[in-house]
Amino acid sequence: MVAAIIGASRGVGKALALQFLQQGHKVMLGMRSITSANLSAEKTFSSQAMTLKADLLDESSLRNAATEAVYHWGKIDIVVVSAGLLLAGDRVNDLLHTDLNELRQMFEVNAVGILTALRCFSPFMRRGGVFAVLTAQGGSLSEYSPLFPAYTVSKTAANKIVQFLYHTVSEVQVIAIHPGRVNTDMGQTTAQIEPEESARGIYQTLTKQQIFSHWFLNYTGELLESQSRAEPAAPTK
Numbered sequence: 001m002v003a004a005i006i007g008a009s010r011g012v013g014k015a016l017a018l019q020f021l022q023q024g025h026k027v028m029l030g031m032r033s034i035t036s037a038n039l040s041a042e043k044t045f046s047s048q049a050m051t052l053k054a055d056l057l058d059e060s061s062l063r064n065a066a067t068e069a070v071y072h073w074g075k076i077d078i079v080v081v082s083a084g085l086l087l088a089g090d091r092v093n094d095l096l097h098t099d100l101n102e103l104r105q106m107f108e109v110n111a112v113g114i115l116t117a118l119r120c121f122s123p124f125m126r127r128g129g130v131f132a133v134l135t136a137q138g139g140s141l142s143e144y145s146p147l148f149p150a151y152t153v154s155k156t157a158a159n160k161i162v163q164f165l166y167h168t169v170s171e172v173q174v175i176a177i178h179p180g181r182v183n184t185d186m187g188q189t190t191a192q193i194e195p196e197e198s199a200r201g202i203y204q205t206l207t208k209q210q211i212f213s214h215w216f217l218n219y220t221g222e223l224l225e226s227q228s229r230a231e232p233a234a235p236t237k
Contacts, residue, residue, distance in 0.1 A: 001026070001077045001078065002025070002027075002069065002073045002075065002076050002077050002078075003025055003026070003027050003028070003076070003077060003078040003080065004027070004028040004030060004054075004066070004069055004078070004121065005020070005027060005028065005030060005080050005082060006030040006054045006056065006062075006080065006082060006083050006117055007030065007081065007082035007083025007084065007134075008027075008029035008030055008031055008041075008051075008082065009029075009032070009033075009038050011082070011182065011195055012082055012134060012179050012182055012198050012199055012202070013080070013082030013134075014041075015198070015199035016080060016082065016198075016199040016202055016203060017029050017041060018041060019200060019203040020203065021041060021045045021048055021049055024048070026048050026050075027041075027045075027048060028052055028054075028065060028068075028069040029041060029050065029051045029052070030052055030053070030062075030065055030083075031051065031053065031054060032054070032055045032056075032083065033053070033055075034051055034052075038051060050068070050069060050072065052064070052065040052068055052069070054117075056083055056108075056109050056114075056117060057108060057109060057113065059116050059120060062116060062120035062121065063120040065120075066120050066121045066123075066124045067124070069124070070124040075124065075125060075126040075129075076121065076124050076125045076126065076129065077130070078129060078130045078132065078206055079117070079118075079121045079129075079130070079131045079132070080132045080202075080206070081113070081114055081131075081133045081134065082134045083109065083113070084109065084110050084134070085105060085106050085110055085151075086106070086148060086151045087099075087106060087150075089150075090102060090106070090150045090151050091148065093150075094149060095149035095153065098149065098150045102150060103150045103153075103154075106150055106154040109154075110135075110151070110154040110155060110157070110158050111155075111161055114133050114158055114161050114162065115161055115165075117131075118131055118165065118172075118174065122171060122172055125172050126172075127171055127172070128171075128172065128173065129172045129173070130172065130173050130175065130206055130212070131165075131172050131174045132174075132176070132202075132206060133158065133162050133174075133175070133176050134176075134177055134178075134179050135155050135159055135162065135176045135177070135178065136152065136155040136159075137178040138152050138155065140156070140159065140216075140224070141156065158176070159176055159216065162174055162175065162176040162215055162216070163176075163215055163216070167215075173211070173212050174215070175212050175214075175216070175217060176215060176216045176217070177202055177217050177218070177219060178216070178217070179198040179202065179219045180193050180197075180198050180201075180218065182195050182198050198219045201218075201220045202219050204220075204221065205219065205220065205221035208221070209221060
């Protein structure tokens with residue numbers, strides 16, 4: 001199996017890439033910036049891993065990464081967008097007083113970046129493959145928390161984008177996964193689990209299920225309760 005992880009330099013994305021590698025799969029580790037420290041997985045899993053620039057704000061880098069991965073390994077089976085952006089001002093400001101430039105940046109990465117990545121990768125994916133976006137249950141309209149308002153609003157947009165794509169894209173399956181409240185640089189404020197636990201669940205969900213009858217799941221593969229109240233199951237594709 002060939003998997004592409006966008007946002008593999010740290011957190012859940014890094015842990016998920018290691019899960020795929022340890023299980024013997026080939027993995028493209030997509031990163032916004034590549035340093036010598038970020039090449040450790042490629043050095044350890046030399047024949048399985050490839051580290052490439054893949055920036056959600058840089059369409060050409062995404063297209064180049066997809067092309068390179070396919071050139072070496074053939075069709076991509078799974079793409080996971082783990083990259084996200086939470087800026088410092090959003091930890092202290094309410095939505096009324098948020099920096100609008102920060103809000104725009106988070107929308108570009110967390111919402112528009114999903115569509116950009118799908119456009120670049122889907123032509124190189126196996127038909128029926130899975131394009132998964134790690135997003136947030138807090139972005140659901142049925143949920144509310146005063147924390148990180150601009151980030152949360154951008155995730156609401158991201159969730160709606162995934163919902164549209166799930167229902168309208170036939171070549172691949174587009175789903176959203178809530179990774180849980182994970183102890184990362186971004187999520188440590190409300191953390192309940194470690195990245196490795198989240199990654200194990202996501203890996204099992206992505207590799208065990210062949211057909212996804214819902215678009216929004218948690219990291220264990222279960223339909224999110226808030227989503228099940230909001231929308232009935234879609235017909236099996």
